[in-house]
Amino acid sequence: MVTPETDNPPPFDQPSPSPPGAELTPDDEMEALMEEYRLEGDVRKATRDHVVYEMARERAKAEVEAKRYAADIAALAACSRNLTSFLNEETAEASYDVADLLPAEGNFTLVAAKKTGKTSTTIELVRAYADGSPFLGRFEITGGPQHVGMWDYEMGDPQLREWLRRAGIRNTDRVHLLPLRGQHLSLRTPATREWAAGWLRDRRVGLWLLDPAHRAMTGFTTQGDPNTAAQEFTETLEQIKREAGVRNIGLPVHTGLSGEHARGASRWGEWPDAIWKLKKDENGRRTLSAEGRDVDLAETTVQRDAETRRLSVSAFDNAGSAYQGPSDVDRLCMWLDAHPDDHPSKRRVAEILNVSQEKAATILETAEDAGRIVVRPGPRRSQRAWLPEHVEAEAEAAQPRQMEL
Template sequence: METACLSARRCRVIEYGTDYSTIEDAAINGADPYADVPLPTLPDDSTAARFEAEVDRHLLAKRARAEADKRWSEEQRQAVELPAFARLDRFLDEPDELVRYRVDQLQAVDARVIVAAQYKSGKTTVIGNLIRCLVDGDPFLGKFPVETVGRVALLDDELSPRDLRRWLRDQGVVNAGRVHVCSLRGKVSAFDILNAETRAQWAAALTGTNYLILDCLRPVLDALGLDERRDAGRFLVAFDELLNDAGIGEAAVVHHMGHGGERSRGDSRLLDWPDANWKLVREDPDREGSPRYFSAFGRDVSVAEGRLEYEQSSRRLTYASGNRTDQAAEDALVDVVKTLIGTEPMSGRQVEESLTDTPHPRKAVRSGLKLAIGRGLVAVDTGPRGAKLHRIASPCRVCGGPLIGTEGAHLECRGGGE
């Protein structure tokens, strides 16, 4: 038996001994010699069929991966203990606890703070001061009483161990055995607390800690592939779980402000996550030696901006009165007085215009002039059309500068002028 493919569409199985002439004659006469042969079923290799087959293959792979992920999550899922509900009437009947502070006026017990700091504003120094006060009981920034804790843990991911040791040594911590330090520089990815197993390891290592400090946030976000503008909240949720699992009451997370800004850079969760925000700024962000200022706000926290006095040898900071607005007025006052010495009385606008080329903003000049009047250095007379004219109140007859508590001339001027 052989197969004769006599048509592009049909085939006939021909037995040996078949009369081929009969088939050929039928074809010559116009008859279809294959009329009794059915059309074959050919493989469908059209483009549409191949596309559908490829789609089916990918769908199968995706379904398999999704099912594998689901089963893996179920295997890894830990038993969750749901928090208890309370009826509102019974909840309201419970007595309110008085607010206790870990750091008076700045951080309540069981609270978290974000320390938002401008570039080179002294955040490392502030953290060193905080650590010393938490274990030694010194007032924080020389003003705010502290309720001490048994153990403080510092996770630092910016300084080298050498620099970190030097900065902390200068603080002169008495109870240094109650401070545990971990340098994460070069090993930041080890702090992957988004992973449940890794978080459990860190919780075990930190058990017994009462106060945890992370300095600072951005390197950790980078190491974990998190976007500062969108993903900081994911990390902070995991950080809260770490604190809960390790039984840690309070924490401080240090974060940088945006360039030229005065709020935590990035995700808005950095503003609403903490119970309180501590803010460190420089009077002039572009001048390294510019004075530093500290303020705090949040739940049960409201401390106005104050200047930080720095003691170089011990790296200790003291919170002093006076904010940047006050300091700007003080700085402007000096030039306001100089402008009025030896001149005709001037209106407020004339004083402002005469100081246009100085670093003082108009607002600071106005405040400086008001301050000078309040201190009796400058007097105000009524001029034509009710104009307010300013002059030195009691000028020295030698230098023309204002006199306070003396008459005629300054003591130093009398020696050279009389």
């Protein structure tokens, strides 16, 4: 009979197990030492493989980073030149994008207390950019009609729709809306930044408005110094602006308790090229002032027309004196802007402004000399008043459309 021990004999190349308590023979000690060396070799190999893996991983990461920032590096190289070359470069464009208020390719903040008219002023700027008409009836948009990207975080769709409809924007296809009330969008994430740049670029946006700034900063707020968050946020905006080809950025900002300075970070006073300040006194009178790089506008009264609900400032207003209301020329231009299909004669202007025909003739002459209106022949040898942008719009509409191949 075969015993159990003989049923499963030990492999020929391994030593027989020693019974408990038995002393190790020299062969047993050699086998144990060889096993220890084998385990150490496996550890060394695993360590070496891990080091190789980590080196490959870091190299791949560096290549990805290099590709990601290649455009930034190329842009830096393109910007670098000596002063001689820089001064010899011709400036073919205007010094301002909004006359007297915003330098070319500049950014601005609109600083105002709550319920001062910040949103109404912002919508006036949207209309001015989209239609190419003077902002507040006075400040020329030097680049003509442009596309506007309006990111609104405050208003619900019904109210925003009503306010924009009431603004009387003619080129509505140039205004691109992103209503964000109740939505979460953080520009701090790379994917969102890339999406935002594409959104702006695809729509050829010239002016990008984010209203209000503190809501657009979602994801940048920290428990530390608020200036750090504001700096990171504004630098992100600059990066998106460059990648998307945006010309101007506007940030409506709420004031603190004093009503004089932007709430939160002092960085709001350092980043923009121009700071626009909108105020309302105890009598309900609004004023606009601006300061910045080559920008210095003293407090100017902002008038609201009861019929059209439009805002305007007088070309000759002095907020320090008693306000006399918009000038006759301002009133005429505001009326023409609100009625783009109506081009009144001298008699009709007299009725609109409630003045004599002699006074109406003087107003028309003054407005024409200042370049505010264009006087064109009308029916029965009459002379009709047009806004310059209305003349341009009619000329564009009269051009035959090219057939699509």
